[in-house]
Amino acid sequence: MTPRLFHLSPDNYIFPDPMFALNDPDGLLAIGGCLAPERLNLAYQSGIFPWFNEKEPIMWWSPSERGIIDLDEFHVNRSLKKAARKAQPVVTVNMAFDSVINACREQRINAEGTWINQQMLQAYKNLHELGYAHSIEVWDQDKNLLGGLYGIMNSGVFCGESMFFHQPNGSKLAMWALVNWLKKHDAHFVDCQLENPYLTTLGAKLIPRSEFLTRLNKAQSYEIPNSMWAPQILEYIYD
Numbered sequence: 001m002t003p004r005l006f007h008l009s010p011d012n013y014i015f016p017d018p019m020f021a022l023n024d025p026d027g028l029l030a031i032g033g034c035l036a037p038e039r040l041n042l043a044y045q046s047g048i049f050p051w052f053n054e055k056e057p058i059m060w061w062s063p064s065e066r067g068i069i070d071l072d073e074f075h076v077n078r079s080l081k082k083a084a085r086k087a088q089p090v091v092t093v094n095m096a097f098d099s100v101i102n103a104c105r106e107q108r109i110n111a112e113g114t115w116i117n118q119q120m121l122q123a124y125k126n127l128h129e130l131g132y133a134h135s136i137e138v139w140d141q142d143k144n145l146l147g148g149l150y151g152i153m154n155s156g157v158f159c160g161e162s163m164f165f166h167q168p169n170g171s172k173l174a175m176w177a178l179v180n181w182l183k184k185h186d187a188h189f190v191d192c193q194l195e196n197p198y199l200t201t202l203g204a205k206l207i208p209r210s211e212f213l214t215r216l217n218k219a220q221s222y223e224i225p226n227s228m229w230a231p232q233i234l235e236y237i238y239d
Helices: 037-045 078-087 097-111 118-129 170-184 209-219
Strands: 006-008 028-032 059-061 065-070 090-093 133-139 145-152 157-165 189-193 205-208 232-234
Touching (some): 037 118, 097 157, 170 189, 189 209
Antiparallel strands (some): 028 059, 065 189, 090 133
16 A cells, blocks of 8 residues: 555544555554544544644554553563552542543643643543543552553553553553453453553563554454443452
8 A cells, every 4th residue: 555644524534544654653644633532433443543732733643563562461570569569559440530631641741742732631531431531540548649541442452542650650550450450351452552661661562553453453343341441449450
């Protein structure tokens, strides 16, 4: 397929084949459209995600190499195990989604700016209300948030969007809890979108776009248990 850049209309939710994405590491595929829940769900099911800054048009991406974490390859080192034993954290699901996504946004604004602009913020809050966007929260014994993450799950793949920490290892504890929760429910893998050194320490790796799309397609038959993302405390999640 010859790479090309597509322009999407606001009222047509169909995406072009991700294999048309430009042959650069990030894989820009299309510009425009909207962030309606139906479009976002279709994007994630197709191996596409939005990523753009404030005052930029909506941009849709499908990287030539995709960062993923296979659940059995998640790396837990001794310092992370020690942190879990010391903190004795309480882990919850979908009990503070707004707090998590707001913390993800604030952490990046303070550091380097963020792609979680106001459009994205509202779009993912809408997806959460519809039962597609989920959060993992890690609390200390005084009910303070240590860290957390959020992402989309509409198949057997959890599409991670962002994470944050208020205390050292807070985001790593959230990712460890997520991986164990997905393993408990026989899910497929975590989509990290792009690789970075931080995720690499946790076991993330790059696979070609074609392999990612094949694995994503197989994950579409996965049936998400109704109880999986009900607001709850996760008992013994680090066992």
